[in-house]
Amino acid sequence: MDELKLGPVTLRNRWLLKGFEMLDRRLAIKELLDEEVFNKLAPTHLGIFSCFGGITFFIFLMQIMTGLLLMIYYVPDTNSAYKSVVAITNDIPFGWAVRGLHFWGANLMVLTVMIHMGKIYFGGIYKAPRELNWVTGVALFLLTMGFSFTGYLLPWTQLSYWATVIATEAPGSMPGLGPLTKSLMLGGPDVSQITLSRFFTLHVIVLPASALALLTAHFVQIRTQGISGPM
Amino acid sequence: MEEAKRGWDEEPVSRRVFVGSALAGSALAAAAGVFYPLARYLLPESKSGGGKKETYSVALNEVHVGEARFFTFKRKPALIIRKTQTEVVALSAVCTHLGCIVKYHEEAKQMQCPCHGAKYDQTGRVLGGPAPKPLTPYSARIEAGNIVVEEA
Amino acid sequence: MKKEVEIKHLPMEEKNRLVAEGKMHWFFPNHIVEQIIICVVVFLILITLATLFPPTLDEMADPFSTPEHIKPEWYFLAPYQELKLAEKLMFIGAWAPKVIGVSMQGVVVGLLFAIPFLDPNPHRQYAKRKIALTLGVLGVLGFIGITIWGHFS
Numbered sequence: 001m002d003e004l005k006l007g008p009v010t011l012r013n014r015w016l017l018k019g020f021e022m023l024d025r026r027l028a029i030k031e032l033l034d035e036e037v038f039n040k041l042a043p044t045h046l047g048i049f050s051c052f053g054g055i056t057f058f059i060f061l062m063q064i065m066t067g068l069l070l071m072i073y074y075v076p077d078t079n080s081a082y083k084s085v086v087a088i089t090n091d092i093p094f095g096w097a098v099r100g101l102h103f104w105g106a107n108l109m110v111l112t113v114m115i116h117m118g119k120i121y122f123g124g125i126y127k128a129p130r131e132l133n134w135v136t137g138v139a140l141f142l143l144t145m146g147f148s149f150t151g152y153l154l155p156w157t158q159l160s161y162w163a164t165v166i167a168t169e170a171p172g173s174m175p176g177l178g179p180l181t182k183s184l185m186l187g188g189p190d191v192s193q194i195t196l197s198r199f200f201t202l203h204v205i206v207l208p209a210s211a212l213a214l215l216t217a218h219f220v221q222i223r224t225q226g227i228s229g230p231m
Numbered sequence: 232m233e234e235a236k237r238g239w240d241e242e243p244v245s246r247r248v249f250v251g252s253a254l255a256g257s258a259l260a261a262a263a264g265v266f267y268p269l270a271r272y273l274l275p276e277s278k279s280g281g282g283k284k285e286t287y288s289v290a291l292n293e294v295h296v297g298e299a300r301f302f303t304f305k306r307k308p309a310l311i312i313r314k315t316q317t318e319v320v321a322l323s324a325v326c327t328h329l330g331c332i333v334k335y336h337e338e339a340k341q342m343q344c345p346c347h348g349a350k351y352d353q354t355g356r357v358l359g360g361p362a363p364k365p366l367t368p369y370s371a372r373i374e375a376g377n378i379v380v381e382e383a
Numbered sequence: 384m385k386k387e388v389e390i391k392h393l394p395m396e397e398k399n400r401l402v403a404e405g406k407m408h409w410f411f412p413n414h415i416v417e418q419i420i421i422c423v424v425v426f427l428i429l430i431t432l433a434t435l436f437p438p439t440l441d442e443m444a445d446p447f448s449t450p451e452h453i454k455p456e457w458y459f460l461a462p463y464q465e466l467k468l469a470e471k472l473m474f475i476g477a478w479a480p481k482v483i484g485v486s487m488q489g490v491v492v493g494l495l496f497a498i499p500f501l502d503p504n505p506h507r508q509y510a511k512r513k514i515a516l517t518l519g520v521l522g523v524l525g526f527i528g529i530t531i532w533g534h535f536s
Contacts, residue, residue, distance in 0.1 A: 007411050093276075108428070108429065126502075127507065130499070138496050157441045162453050
């Protein structure tokens with residue numbers, strides 16, 4: 001093999017070619033790359049509002065990265081949580097930037113999800129055959145709100161503590177399953193260490209795993225159902 | 232035979248090189264802008280004493296002759312051994328083999344490492360086992376009824 | 384428009400024709416570059432916000448002292464204000480405000496899920512979707528309105 005054509009790119013470097021051949025023999029990457037990258041077409045002129053799903057996904061990936069970085073220093077303990085967030089903000093180099101990115105990413109993500117939903121609604125894109133992808137999307141929207149709700153408690157500030165107390169009070173006063181739901185969320189009658197541990201687990205494991213699973217379903221459906229065209 | 236190509240292959244070389252280096256340059260700058268803060272964030276601060284010499288002191292009558300006392304010195308375990316009435320030794324308790332903390336055996340008058348059996352005498356010299364170096368010594372003296380330990 | 388699976392298996396001449404006619408463009412490099420530019424812009428917006436408006440940090444939580452004026456984040460203002468408005472239902476009975484207030488939120492979420500199944504209209508043109516568009520605009524204005532109300536109440 002003297003050269004390799006990958007779409008507009010032509011590889012001539014001997015070592016690159018050797019490496020590529022080695023991988024191709026075992027993984028058949030030439031075909032995969034041609035199909036999924038180099039000979040693939042993408043729609044044009046979709047307009048700015050069509051970008052918000054992708055932008056939301058990008059922010060979600062950013063939240064995973066900054067979230068991992070915050071988790072390195074954050075301590076989910078009622079005595080230490082606040083101190084660890086103060087340390088991240090004031091003492092650790094660029095900690096303020098990581099926390100700021102996570103905070104603004106969270107806020108912006110809620111906004112971009114809403115804009116994305118508006119585009120899908122007003123463009124009538126939820127109609128057949130995409131009904132189930134709308135349902136998947138609403139579930140992802142609720143997960144986003146779940147991220148915001150659980151993440152808000154983690155710095156263990158006055159606001160985050162009392163906001164959680166008040167927010168769980170209303171559903172807790174529902175007849176029937178209300179009190180049970182509240183105890184399940186808080187792990188007892190009040191917001192305590194158990195609540196903090198629960199919210200932390202939800203925020204860093206349960207919700208991200210659920211979101212990744214639903215995102216996969218969301219994207220697979222886009223592939224099967226196609227990008228909706230102009231009206 | 233010149234084949235029609237799409238993309239940037241058809242640009243003249245000089246311009247292609249220019250655009251390429253400009254792109255590579257900005258990509259490098261962006262990467263540095265992300266990775267420098269990331270590295271600073273991930274590397275814990277190296278708190279190196281700040282010039283002030285650390286000292287530790289304990290009342291002489293609290294450590295009996297032949298006994299050892301463990302304490303924290305420079306954020307690591309260390310020990311004082313009172314060899315005789317007037318003779319005291321201070322050593323780091325971190326085994327020089329793989330960093331375990333040695334134990335003091337009063338009857339044998341030696342330190343032994345629980346991990347791989349390195350043995351040291353009361354002054355920290357290696358008696359046996361895999362230890363490559365003696366235990367790090369600190370300076371210890373008796374002063375007004377106290378044992379005072381400082382960096383050697 | 385064709386489904387992605389169908390476009391994928393078109394012969395190359397056909398793909399080149401679609402690109403030449405401007406109906407589609409290449410995923411690589413055109414689409415990728417576009418996506419990278421968008422991501423960089425979003426990142427710059429985020430880092431600018433984080434630098435110029437860093438998140439504040441108030442006092443550490445104290446379970447024995449409730450601060451005055453607790454307001455949720457902007458995206459929870461609407462349900463918060465809705466629960467406050469439901470307080471007016473006290474005349475029905477002491478149970479009413481919370482039960483009706485919380486149930487209403489459940490109903491809204493349920494409706495949101497059910498939109499594709501509630502809308503029997505197969506058309507996508509604005510002119511043929513007057514009811515759906517009116518309801519949508521009312522929904523968005525209602526959400527924004529109640530959020531602002533919640534902010535100032």
